Amino acid sequence: MPRSVTSFSNDTVKLIRSLRDRKARRESGLFLAEGLRILTEARDSGLLPEIVAFAPAGAAHRLAREIIAATEAAGGEAIETTPDILTKMSGKDNPGLLLGAYRQPATDLGRIDRSAAPLWIVAQALRDPGNIGTILRTGDATGAGGLILIDDCADPYSVEAVRASMGAVFTQAIAAARWEEFVSWLRSGPGQLVGTSLRTDTDYLAARYEAPCFLLIGNESHGLPADYERECDSLVKIPMAGRADSLNAAVATAVMAFQVRASWRD
């Protein structure tokens, strides 16, 4: 049976609330997802929260009741609380009436099965958690297997990234590695490394993409380091028509990922 919690100082409330901080996420190994739609996406991907928190109205929906019951059946904790406390826990004005704290999967490269998908997205030093979440969402839409984060990136398990992913944080594999480690892993098997760059004349529409294709995207401000570009099997350029010379990182990733897919449909 769900436990009723009405105090802001309850330990579970404090734990969930702490998950907005990266340090607390690292220490607890948990992360926060909000709303029935995303929790259902997780459940449909075989994942249940370790803690589910809901307001009474949040349990009105059949799917919510199923998730709450399944969480308890699996040994997790369910707490019924107030919309005020839910809002405080998520830090969002309208978090929905259902929150889940999930175990972060391990992010070592060894968990990535490159044969599982024709496309993988590799992002280097991305700073904006919204971009990471949006890239996960785009990965899901383009049939990518997952996202490999290189060097120091924003946390894919931050509240902002999870929100922007619209559930794809549960369906995309996520790994993190230093560059040298990634290159060593990549070259131990098949795979074409494709970087987007301004320092090439190869148009992204004219390039040939081969599965498994690893699409490498650089930092929002600086793009890819020159030696990372040199490691690429193919460098391509998205031509710009206007004054600016760059795109938002999540937009560039999407334009590339959709073009890779489109080229395979010809």
Add this chain to the structure above:
Amino acid sequence: MPRSVTSFSNDTVKLIRSLRDRKARRESGLFLAEGLRILTEARDSGLLPEIVAFAPAGAAHRLAREIIAATEAAGGEAIETTPDILTKMSGKDNPGLLLGAYRQPATDLGRIDRSAAPLWIVAQALRDPGNIGTILRTGDATGAGGLILIDDCADPYSVEAVRASMGAVFTQAIAAARWEEFVSWLRSGPGQLVGTSLRTDTDYLAARYEAPCFLLIGNESHGLPADYERECDSLVKIPMAGRADSLNAAVATAVMAFQVRASWRD
């Protein structure tokens, strides 16, 4: 000569600071842009701020000194202040050392010259200012003439939108209109209205796009209203490979805009 301002309660400081609020932007007709790169983009597009504020180190760059001098020569105000006060004015931790308050251009449809560009982006009820800024940036990159905002959208002159636009707020024409008003204007001249939708079988890669092409994007959560879709000359679908049935609105816009351009290059 720039005036030195060291007090948070200075009227100009308070005015600039107020520009984070939509009401203050509406009343003053001004908006805020931050950083040398974006102010230079504005200047190169023929636009100077009415007020420029900078920290001493911010005037170290030749371009910054040119913008400050040109602002004063044009009858604008230049204030030299502290990094602390600049940060307070922009609400951003690291706003750069240069801020400008610019006059908002009029946003009536009559200002749009559809013959000036082959592509125009039309966004309906977009709620996220970051999406609006990112779409402006994508518009610049794809040679769009500008962005037409339909119904109640987030403010393209908000600090978040201006930041995300990376200067494209100065290079893209921006108009705002109710739907009926837009349709009436659209049908008074040439133009293909293309909507993205799940309620069609036409693949976005197979569709034929004609200039001037008006690319219509719907609200982040709800997409386009059904009667807006019926008005479209062409409805196209971006096929999804994964579990989700939608893309981030700025991503969908970019995928479409780049495909429209690509189709014209064949």
